[in-house]
Amino acid sequence: DGKKAVEQFKKNSFDIVLMDVQLPVIDGFTATKMIREWEGGNNRQTPIIGLTSYALNGTREKCINAGMNEYLSKPINRKTLESMIEKTTAGGRG
Numbered sequence: 001d002g003k004k005a006v007e008q009f010k011k012n013s014f015d016i017v018l019m020d021v022q023l024p025v026i027d028g029f030t031a032t033k034m035i036r037e038w039e040g041g042n043n044r045q046t047p048i049i050g051l052t053s054y055a056l057n058g059t060r061e062k063c064i065n066a067g068m069n070e071y072l073s074k075p076i077n078r079k080t081l082e083s084m085i086e087k088t089t090a091g092g093r094g
């Protein structure tokens with residue numbers, strides 16, 4: 001769930017986060033905002049890619065506004081995921 005994701009993020013160091021936007025307890029948008037707030041006080045900026053099975057108009061913008069670097073809709077294509085990881089880890093926001 002999103003609450004546990006935030007707790008684990010604060011305890012560990014990650015190169016990238018793949019954040020499902022539809023998590024129980026705290027959704028991925030809120031969890032991302034909480035992570036970004038925590039990072040701001042800890043001088044970190046971990047790339048976050050939102051994942052969703054709902055590819056609706058405005059979903060990418062909602063992910064970006066929550067603090068995610070990018071988003072992908074499910075099902076995920078491996079080459080697309082690899083490209084997105086390269087993109088978000090090589091130079092900041094998508």
